[in-house]
Every structure is written in C-alpha cells, then in structure tokens.
Amino acid sequence: MKEMIILIIMFFADPMYTGKDAISIDSYNGRPLVFTDVDKCEKWVWDDLENLMAYAKTVYPEAVAVKEIQCVYKKKEV
Secondary structure: OOOEEEEEEEEOOOOOOOOOOEEEEOEEOOEEOOEOOHHHHHHHHHHOHHHHHHHHHHHOOOOOEEEEEEEEEOOOOO
C-alpha cells in the first residue's frame, strides 16, 4: 500500500527565484507522519492548517505566502 505525506509549496514574490520552494512533512514530534488514504491526510491538513503554514514560513521566511498544500504519495527510497 502506498503511503502519503503532506507537501507544502511556497509562493515567492521574486519572479527570478529559482531555489527550493517546497517542504515535505513526513514526521510529527519525532514520529513518522504518513497516511494510507487521501481523506485521512486532508483531515490532518485541515485540522492543523495554521501550524503547517506557520512552520512553512519558518523554513522559508522570504516567501510571501503558502501557495498550496497537497497530500502526495511518498517516494520510495532506492
């Protein structure tokens, strides 16, 4: 069964910005945070939306805003 994680994509005002712009959330309080279906993942996002956005702004303080939050399938490590 594939596992899902939360992906936060940031928006930058500088149109020439070419650096990283996303944060994957795959742990919470030192424990893995993965979901088996999109409904559970989306519920977590809605229940913790403010904290997720605040955390993303600490990672990318130069970003203007959170552009998008998605539940995506976790890449398998090779």
